[in-house]
Each structure stands twice: as structure tokens, then as C-alpha cells.
Amino acid sequence: MSVPFDEAFLRRLEYLHMVSRKVYSGKQRAERRSKKVGSGLEFADHRDYSPGDDFRYLDWQVFARMERMLIRLHEEEEDLQIYILLDCSRSMSLSLGDISKFDHAAKIAAALAYVGLANLDRVAIVPFGEKLEQRMPPTRGKNQIFKVFRFLEAITPGGPTRLNASLKQFVHQNKRRGMAVILSDFYDPEGYDDALSYLRYNGYEPFAIHLVDELEMTPSLRGDLSVVDCETGEVKEVTVTPRMLARYKEVHQEFCRNLEACCKQRQASYFRTAIQVPWDEIVLRIFRAGGFLK
Amino acid sequence: MWLTLFGGFGGVITLLYLLRLRRRRLEVPFGPLWQKVLAEKQSSSFFRSLKNIVSLLLQLMVLALVLSAIADPRWTGDLTVTDATTSESDERVVLPHHTFLIVDASASMQVGTRMADAKVVARQVIDSLAPGDSVVLARVDHDVAVLTDWSSDRDALVAALESITPRDSATRFTSALELAASALSGLAHAETVLITDREAQTPPAALAAAARLRVVPVGAEVPANTSVAAFAVRSHLGYRLEYAVQYTLRNKGPGRAVTVHLYTDRSGKAQSRADFQKLPPQLTFQHTLPADAEQTFEHAGLSLDGNRAALVADATGDLFPVDDAAFAVVPTRKQVRVQLVGPENLFLMAALATRKNVDVSRVDLADFKTTEGSDLTVFTGAAPAELQRGNLAFVNVRTGALPFDLGEAVVEPAPLFVPPAAAAHPAMTHVKFVDLDARDFRPLVRKKGQEVLARTKKGQSAILAGATSERRFVAVGFDPIESEWVGHYSFSIFFVNAVNWFFREEAAFLRSQGLDAAWRVSLPWAAGQSVDVVKPDGKVVRALVDGAGGLAYTGDAIGIYAVKAPAGTPQALAGDVLVPAALFSATESALTPGLVDFVPYEPRVAMDATVPELRLAGLAIWQLLALAAAGLLLLEWFTFHRRWTV
Structure with missing residues (x-):
């Protein structure tokens, strides 16, 4: 995969911030609010004075009005942990047109990583398929983007999709919670519900980016076919008729709706995008329109 | 045959159909989606199989209809006339x-x-x-x-x-x-x-x-018929200026008197019976034939005037004139003109003179002009610089243009003998070499198509003969005088034989051909040449000389057929070859x-020719079948593309 960004495009991305609905604690100061109350500028709360507290944080105005000694608490801004979970199963690499879902997902992952790095967030890229693959450790700083590119280039997609097993393994390996951006087609015969629930239950903020291929939704097939599942190898004999194609489209749309409903039910952000839409347009427009970027 | 065709084409269609039913493999990203669709939409396997069979049956029906239309069936079941x-x-x-x-x-x-x-x-x-x-x-x-x-x-x-x-x-x-x-x-x-x-x-x-x-x-049945069963004219055995005539008469029915007329033609033009009967008969013979008998008659010592002869048997009341006539070619008594080119050679002149009707003249080589006008030209010692055409003899020739090559001179006397294969050559008839050694000898190197008539023990050719469309020749490679061949009887016999071979006098004794089979006539011209055959009625047909130098031909009328020499043939070989033909068929002449x-055979009863052809809506049966085939094809196409029948 060649480097997917030119210099002008990268510069525009620098001004975008990742939106996070929750505040996570971090080890380093950054531009994010964290659960820690500290020396930030933005007021957070009051608490009663305890001996030993720094008098500089006493709210003298409250003491004058209510004669209570209260300490002003400020939110401390810290860095955000962003995990980009990239589906690299066989279904992602199957291409019905000029581009595969994996290529598209890799470019989006690179763009997201760049945004995160430029905002001094910690970005980790975690490929998964049947299980977690070798991941790119969390890193920060804009100059790390080429490391991201090299990592993405080295990934070879293949194998089946096991979302449950992969995400459970992911949760167990990472103690720091954060945003979990899942780039996948969600084609898992075992389903995706448990995986999303598990992420949510363990304190991650899931972002489901559902990549669909319009050629998959409306295939131009006709006649007698042996349909082979690219991941399981299961064969189904089909005689494709226009009516059957229409029904297939309905089933596919139902699959997408179910996934979206599942995400909403678990308060996970959901974005569906076709790979026929240019990836830079997705990053600049669709994500912003969807509230993913600000 | 139509069943075989249907079986063959039907097999092909079934094979193509099975190939069409063979499913294309397609890899999809997520099989469960298709599984869900299939669970709702796919009909039972039994019905699917039934639909496959329906499509195949439709196609086979189309084939059957097309074949039936091609066969153009006619109604024979209940149509009556x-x-x-x-x-x-x-x-x-x-x-x-x-x-x-x-x-x-x-x-x-x-x-x-x-x-x-x-x-x-x-x-x-x-x-x-x-x-x-x-x-x-x-x-x-x-x-x-x-x-x-x-x-x-x-x-x-x-x-x-x-x-x-x-x-x-x-x-x-x-x-x-x-x-x-x-x-x-x-x-x-x-x-x-x-x-x-x-x-x-x-x-x-x-x-x-x-x-x-x-x-x-x-x-x-015709109760009586007289026919000529055979007819031949040949030179008199003792005196060649006279002829002998032999013929056989066959009589069917009671004994009867027969008058036989012998016609001869010196103009060289008479070919048919009518042509000869315009001439006065040269000889007439009277015979009385016994009942149902066959008799042969011979008349010798005849002097015939002309080179074509016809024999006509005249019997009163004969109903079948075709078998009453027969034809023959009279051997020509021609004077042979021999030109000796070279020094005086009395031995050679004496040898040639032993044959009657030979005129010998001599010229020196310097005075020699052409071989035209001579039936045979004999070169002794030397030949002209230009290779000559016609009938040629070379005796101990060492210089000039020759149709063969000369080998190195042989000094030692070389005993000669006649190879067994050469003994059958016309020039070697009765020729044997006893104690004859070739002296002053230069071997003759033969070329393709030439025949060695005599050679030495070492295989050196001493006498050669050859024949092409332009020339025939014999060549002697040694000096007959030095070799003392002139003292042998074979010397004279060899040259007389050679003259006869050149003159082809014996070849003129062609038997009269019968009209019950094809003939084969030997011709003196090269294979592949085109010749004209003039039939007795004057019509001309073109024929080719075959590879064996002959002509195979089938006549259909009695008379004399003249085979014309090809254009450009040398004068010595340019004479027509005449083929007499008659009906010598006992079966045909029996008239029984x-x-x-x-x-x-029982003649069928004549039928009314106005039997109407069965038509429906103005269309013949084959047209109806073709229309049905087209309709079925359309139906199959329509249903196949809507997946109703597959």
C-alpha cells in the first residue's frame, strides 16, 4: 500500500480533533479533559477543605458569602488513548471491484491515526481476524505517522472473522481504557453483539465504522452459481434470479440495520460507509457530519 | 437415418445442456446472507430437477421438429387418390x-x-x-x-x-x-x-x-441371320507384295447363299460401311453356308489396291446389317528410303539391300542437309554437329551430336553378347553373337529410357537403342569391319530388323477390334500427348496417350477409327494409326x-397426377414443423431467461 496522504491533506487533518464523549484518565497532559481534578483552567467542582490543602485553591468568594471553606477543583487536561481495531479477515480483502474493504479501512485507519497523533493522543493500531494479530503499540506525536504507514503496509489480510474472541483478548491485554474504533464489515457468523457489549462493559467507548461494498449489496449476478463463503468455504448452490437479488439486497440492508440498532442499544457510535465513496471524503465530510470529528 | 441424426444431435444438445447446468463458482464475503435468502426462496430439489428436465425436453423437441422439417415428410397415412x-x-x-x-x-x-x-x-x-x-x-x-x-x-x-x-x-x-x-x-x-x-x-x-x-x-426371335465373325488381311508369307485375306462367316438358320464383297480404299479416307460401299468392290466371293454353321475362308495371292479394306457379307433378307460388315487395315508395301551419311561402306549397303523395297543413297557428311525425306538416316564415323530428328542409326560414330554419351576407348578386344532382356527387342530378332569381339570400341553410355542391346562381359554397352517422340535410333559403338562383325550373318539381320523396327511395317497388322469391350491400341507417340480420334461417322474426339504409350478407347460404331498424330510429330512418325472395329459378338448376332x-415387370397403373398436397392454413407439413420448432425455441428461451424451467 502506498502512502495514502499528500502533505496538504495531512495539514488539514491536523485541525480536527477526535470527539470523545467521555473523559478518561491519562498519564500525560494533553488537550483532553480527564477524570483527574488538578491544575487545569476549567472549573470542575468544590469540596470541603481538608488540612494540608493548598490555600491557593480556596474559593474565597464562597467563604465570604457562606463562611464555608471550600476548595475549587479544576479539570486536568490529559491525553486520550485511541485504539484502532482493524479487521483483516478474508472477507475484508475480497474485492468485487477496483478496491477492497481492507484497503479502504487501512486508509481510514491511517487518517484517524494521524488525527490522533496530531492531537497528542496515544494511538494504537490493533489488527484482528480470528484473533488479535501483532499490534502497533500506543504511540503519540505527529512524527509517528510514518510508523503507522509502515505498520499498515505490512498487514496481510486473511482468515475468518471472530469478533468475540478477538475483542475479549483485546480487553484483557489493555488496561488503559479509551476509544475503540472498529473498522470492519462485521461479517462474523457468530455475531457482533457480545463483542460490542463486552467492550462497553469494560469501559471502552466503541466506535463502529461499518464498511460496506455496494457491489456486495447489489451484485450483478445471473444464472446457476455455486456460492462459496470466502472465510468458511461453505458452498451453497444458487440460481440467481432478479427476485432473489432483490431479496438479497433486503437481507443485507436488514443486516446493516441490525448492526446499527445494536450499536445504538449499547451507546456505541455507528457509521456506515460504502467503499465506493472516496476515503478522503469520508474522513473530511462523513465523519464530521456524523460528529466523529469536530 | 433421421433417427441416427436425432441421436447424434440429441446427444450433443444434452452434453451442452449439462455443461450449461454446471454451476459457476463465485466467492462471496459472507455466506450466511445467501443462506438466509436461500432458506426462503429456493424451491425443493425435486421441483428443480423437474424444471431442468423440462428445459432439456423442450430443446430435444425443437431438434426433433427441425429434423422432421428437413426430412420434408409427406402425408401417406390416409390420403387416397x-x-x-x-x-x-x-x-x-x-x-x-x-x-x-x-x-x-x-x-x-x-x-x-x-x-x-x-x-x-x-x-x-x-x-x-x-x-x-x-x-x-x-x-x-x-x-x-x-x-x-x-x-x-x-x-x-x-x-x-x-x-x-x-x-x-x-x-x-x-x-x-x-x-x-x-x-x-x-x-x-x-x-x-x-x-x-x-x-x-x-x-x-x-x-x-x-x-x-x-x-x-x-x-x-429372328429366324435367320448371317454375320461376319472375323476378318484379317496380312502380307503374303512368301512374297510380301501380295496379300492373304481371311474371314469367318457365321450362319444362323437354314443354309443359304452368301455373297462377300471386298472393298479397298486407296484414298485413305473411307472409314464407314457407307464410305466403302460407294466404291466398286475389288473382289467378290460366293459362298454357300450350311444351316447353323460357322466357316472360315482364306484367299491368298491377292493384290490389294489401297490400305483400308472392308468386307461385307450380303445375304438375302438379312434383318441385321450391323454384323454383316468388318474392316481391316492393309499393310502398306512402302519403299524404304535409307540415307547413308559418311564414307562408302559396301558391307552396310549390302546388309540393307538384303531387305526388299529399300532404296539406299549415300552422301558425305559435308554434303548432308537433313533427315527429312528419308525413312532412315545412317551415320558412319561421324555425325552432324546438330542432333537430328527422325529414324537414325549411328555406326562407330566418334564425333558430332549424339543422343547418348561415349565412354573411354577400349583397346583390348571385348567379347560381346546379347543381354537376355534385349533379346525381345525387334532389332535383335534372330541376332546372336558367337566369338565376336568388339574392336576399335568406344562404349556407349546410355541415357534414361535407352536400352542396351549388346554389351561386353564388363558391362560396357556396345549397341544401344532408344525411342522418344522426336527420334528413334540404334547405335553401334565399335567398328563392324575391324571387329569382323560384317562376316557374321547377324550383321545383315540386325540392320534389316532395325529398318523393320523403324518402318513399323509389322505394327500395321492391327487386329480388328470388337465392339463388345474397350480396346487398347499401342501408339508411337510419347505419353501425355493429346491426340484426335476420328470416328467412322467423321466425328472427332480428343484423347490422351497414356503412360504406357497407348490409348484405351471404346467404339460405338463399326468402321475404321483414325488416331491422328499429335501436332509437331516428325514426318517419319506422323502417320495416322488406324483401328478397324466391327461387331464380332455371337450373342448379339444370335437375335434369339x-x-x-x-x-x-408389371406396369403400375397410371395414377391421377392431380393429387392435392396436404396443407394446413396454406402451409406444407415441413413449414408447420419449422414454425412449431421456432415457437418452442422461443418458449424455451423465454422460460430459461426467467428461470422458470431451470
Whole structure:
């Protein structure tokens, strides 16, 4: 995969911030609010004075009005942990047109990583398929983007999709919670519900980016076919008729709706995008329109 | 045949259909989606199989209909026509009928009204054609000629029938029946109808059965007939300026007096019986033939005036004139002009003089101009610088243009002998070498096509002979005088033989050919050359000299056939080759109908030719079948593309 960004495009991305609905604690100061109350500028709360507290944080105005000694608490801004979970199963690499879902997902992952790095967030890229693959450790700083590119280039997609097993393994390996951006087609015969629930239950903020291929939704097939599942190898004999194609489209749309409903039910952000839409347009427009970027 | 075609094409269609049903593999990203669709939409496997079979059956039905349309079926089931000669209640089923009609056109059909009777019967066969029937008309004499293709056109058939005229040749049914059997093979309601006077050999019963032969006899027996069974003219054995004539007369019926006229023609133009009978007979002989007998007569010491002869036997009341005449070529008594080129050679002149009718002249080489005007030119010692054409002899020639090469001179005397293969050569007849050594000898190196007539023990050629379209030659490679060959009797005999070979006097003794088979005539010209054959009636046909230097030909009229020399032939070889031909067939001359062992022909009753063709909505059966096939094809296409039948 060649480097997917030119210099002008990268510069525009620098001004975008990742939106996070929750505040996570971090080890380093950054531009994010964290659960820690500290020396930030933005007021957070009051608490009663305890001996030993720094008098500089006493709210003298409250003491004058209510004669209570209260300490002003400020939110401390810290860095955000962003995990980009990239589906690299066989279904992602199957291409019905000029581009595969994996290529598209890799470019989006690179763009997201760049945004995160430029905002001094910690970005980790975690490929998964049947299980977690070798991941790119969390890193920060804009100059790390080429490391991201090299990592993405080295990934070879293949194998089946096991979302449950992969995400459970992911949760167990990472103690720091954060945003979990899942780039996948969600084609898992075992389903995706448990995986999303598990992420949510363990304190991650899931972002489901559902990549669909319009050629998959409306295939131009006709006649007698042996349909082979690219991941399981299961064969189904089909005689494709226009009516059957229409029904297939309905089933596919139902699959997408179910996934979206599942995400909403678990308060996970959901974005569906076709790979026929240019990836830079997705990053600049669709994500912003969807509230993913600000 | 149509079932075989249907089986073959049906197999191909089934194979293609199975290949079409073979499913294309397609990899999809998520099989469960398709599984969900299939669980709702796919019909049962039984119904799917049934639909597959329906599509295949539709295609096979289309094939069957197309083949049926091509076969152009005719309605034969309950269509009835009224017999033109019977009452309306007498209805018969019409079946297409094939008839191979053969009309005998041999010489015996010239007797009386036989040919006219045959044509009347043939007309009856043609007139009895029903719609759908077809006929092939053929003429047979010693060969078979097919005059029409399978035809139902009565006018065309009658026109072809009227063009048949009897030939002067004998009858050979075999080839005609083989052709008929081949033509009728595989056809139902077919037969061969042979109209003949039965003056022929009975064909094999198996062949007659294969041809499904039925015979229509015509002609009654002729009680009496006189014919010439053989005729030959040759030189007198003792004195070659006189001739001997031999002929055989055959008499059928009671004893009778016969007058035989011998005609000769010196103009070189008479070819037919009519040509000769314009001339006064040169000789006339009277004979009385006993009943049913054959006698041979010979007259020697005759002086014949001309080189063409005809013998005509004249008997009162003879009904069959074709076999009364025979023809012959009279051997020409020509003076042979021999030109000696070189120094005086009395031994050679004496040897040539032993043959009568030889004129020998001598010129020196410097005075020699051409070989034209000489029947033979003999070069001694040297030859001209330019290779000559015509009949040539080279005796101990060492210089000049030669048709062969010369080897190195042999100093030692070399004993000569005649190779066994050369003993049959005309120039070596009665020639043997006893104690003869070649001296002053230069071996002759032969070229392709030349024959070694004498050689030494070491294989060196001493005498050569060769013949091409331009020249014939003999060559002696040693000095006959130094070798003392001139003292041997073989010296004279060799040169006399050579002159005879060059002059081809003996070759003129051609036997008269019979008109019951093809002839083969030897010609003095090169293979592949085109020659004209002038028939007795003056018509000219073009023929080719075959690889063996001969001509195979089949005559159809009695008389003398003249084979003209090809253009550009040297004068010495340019004479016409004459082939006398007559009907020497005892069977034809018998004029007695033979026994008929075959099923006699019963003329079919003439049918009303106005039987309407069965049509529906103005369309013939094949058109209806084709339309049905197109409709089914459209239906199959429509249902296949909507996945109703697959």
C-alpha cells in the first residue's frame, strides 16, 4: 500500500480533533479533559477543605458569602488513548471491484491515526481476524505517522472473522481504557453483539465504522452459481434470479440495520460507509457530519 | 437415418445442456446472507430437477421438429387418390416410388421395331408416375450412360428417352445393374426396370436381386441371320507384295447363299460401311453356308489396291446389317528410303539391300542437309554437329551430336553378347553373337529410357537403342569391319530388323477390334500427348496417350477409327494409326431372346397426377414443423431467461 496522504491533506487533518464523549484518565497532559481534578483552567467542582490543602485553591468568594471553606477543583487536561481495531479477515480483502474493504479501512485507519497523533493522543493500531494479530503499540506525536504507514503496509489480510474472541483478548491485554474504533464489515457468523457489549462493559467507548461494498449489496449476478463463503468455504448452490437479488439486497440492508440498532442499544457510535465513496471524503465530510470529528 | 441424426444431435444438445447446468463458482464475503435468502426462496430439489428436465425436453423437441422439417415428410397415412382407370370406389394408397429405368441400346436393338417397342414400354413406366415418384433413365450397351438424375419431370424424361438410339456395340448389363443397385440402396419402394431384347449374357442373380431387377422383354426371335465373325488381311508369307485375306462367316438358320464383297480404299479416307460401299468392290466371293454353321475362308495371292479394306457379307433378307460388315487395315508395301551419311561402306549397303523395297543413297557428311525425306538416316564415323530428328542409326560414330554419351576407348578386344532382356527387342530378332569381339570400341553410355542391346562381359554397352517422340535410333559403338562383325550373318539381320523396327511395317497388322469391350491400341507417340480420334461417322474426339504409350478407347460404331498424330510429330512418325472395329459378338448376332430368370415387370397403373398436397392454413407439413420448432425455441428461451424451467 502506498502512502495514502499528500502533505496538504495531512495539514488539514491536523485541525480536527477526535470527539470523545467521555473523559478518561491519562498519564500525560494533553488537550483532553480527564477524570483527574488538578491544575487545569476549567472549573470542575468544590469540596470541603481538608488540612494540608493548598490555600491557593480556596474559593474565597464562597467563604465570604457562606463562611464555608471550600476548595475549587479544576479539570486536568490529559491525553486520550485511541485504539484502532482493524479487521483483516478474508472477507475484508475480497474485492468485487477496483478496491477492497481492507484497503479502504487501512486508509481510514491511517487518517484517524494521524488525527490522533496530531492531537497528542496515544494511538494504537490493533489488527484482528480470528484473533488479535501483532499490534502497533500506543504511540503519540505527529512524527509517528510514518510508523503507522509502515505498520499498515505490512498487514496481510486473511482468515475468518471472530469478533468475540478477538475483542475479549483485546480487553484483557489493555488496561488503559479509551476509544475503540472498529473498522470492519462485521461479517462474523457468530455475531457482533457480545463483542460490542463486552467492550462497553469494560469501559471502552466503541466506535463502529461499518464498511460496506455496494457491489456486495447489489451484485450483478445471473444464472446457476455455486456460492462459496470466502472465510468458511461453505458452498451453497444458487440460481440467481432478479427476485432473489432483490431479496438479497433486503437481507443485507436488514443486516446493516441490525448492526446499527445494536450499536445504538449499547451507546456505541455507528457509521456506515460504502467503499465506493472516496476515503478522503469520508474522513473530511462523513465523519464530521456524523460528529466523529469536530 | 433421421433417427441416427436425432441421436447424434440429441446427444450433443444434452452434453451442452449439462455443461450449461454446471454451476459457476463465485466467492462471496459472507455466506450466511445467501443462506438466509436461500432458506426462503429456493424451491425443493425435486421441483428443480423437474424444471431442468423440462428445459432439456423442450430443446430435444425443437431438434426433433427441425429434423422432421428437413426430412420434408409427406402425408401417406390416409390420403387416397382415385385410380385414373378405375372407379371412384377403388381407392389405393400412394407411396413414393423410385424406378431405375434402363433401356437396352445395343446393336441387336436395331432389328425391326425393337427400339420403338422399348420406348413405348418406357413411356408407360414414365406415364405411371404418381406424385412423389421419381425415375432415373439410363442407356446400356457395352457401357452404361445415365441420361437423367432422379426426376419426376415427365417431359424431361421423355426427351431423354427419345434421344436414345441403338449403337453398334454389344450389351453388358453388369455395370448398369451395379449402378442401379448402388442408386437404389436404402430406398424403399424401389426397383430397376430393364427394357431389353435379352441379347446379352445373363447377369449374376445376386446383382439382379440387389438391383431389385424386373425385366421387360421386347422383340421377337429372328429366324435367320448371317454375320461376319472375323476378318484379317496380312502380307503374303512368301512374297510380301501380295496379300492373304481371311474371314469367318457365321450362319444362323437354314443354309443359304452368301455373297462377300471386298472393298479397298486407296484414298485413305473411307472409314464407314457407307464410305466403302460407294466404291466398286475389288473382289467378290460366293459362298454357300450350311444351316447353323460357322466357316472360315482364306484367299491368298491377292493384290490389294489401297490400305483400308472392308468386307461385307450380303445375304438375302438379312434383318441385321450391323454384323454383316468388318474392316481391316492393309499393310502398306512402302519403299524404304535409307540415307547413308559418311564414307562408302559396301558391307552396310549390302546388309540393307538384303531387305526388299529399300532404296539406299549415300552422301558425305559435308554434303548432308537433313533427315527429312528419308525413312532412315545412317551415320558412319561421324555425325552432324546438330542432333537430328527422325529414324537414325549411328555406326562407330566418334564425333558430332549424339543422343547418348561415349565412354573411354577400349583397346583390348571385348567379347560381346546379347543381354537376355534385349533379346525381345525387334532389332535383335534372330541376332546372336558367337566369338565376336568388339574392336576399335568406344562404349556407349546410355541415357534414361535407352536400352542396351549388346554389351561386353564388363558391362560396357556396345549397341544401344532408344525411342522418344522426336527420334528413334540404334547405335553401334565399335567398328563392324575391324571387329569382323560384317562376316557374321547377324550383321545383315540386325540392320534389316532395325529398318523393320523403324518402318513399323509389322505394327500395321492391327487386329480388328470388337465392339463388345474397350480396346487398347499401342501408339508411337510419347505419353501425355493429346491426340484426335476420328470416328467412322467423321466425328472427332480428343484423347490422351497414356503412360504406357497407348490409348484405351471404346467404339460405338463399326468402321475404321483414325488416331491422328499429335501436332509437331516428325514426318517419319506422323502417320495416322488406324483401328478397324466391327461387331464380332455371337450373342448379339444370335437375335434369339435369352431366358428371363428375373421377375417380370408389371406396369403400375397410371395414377391421377392431380393429387392435392396436404396443407394446413396454406402451409406444407415441413413449414408447420419449422414454425412449431421456432415457437418452442422461443418458449424455451423465454422460460430459461426467467428461470422458470431451470
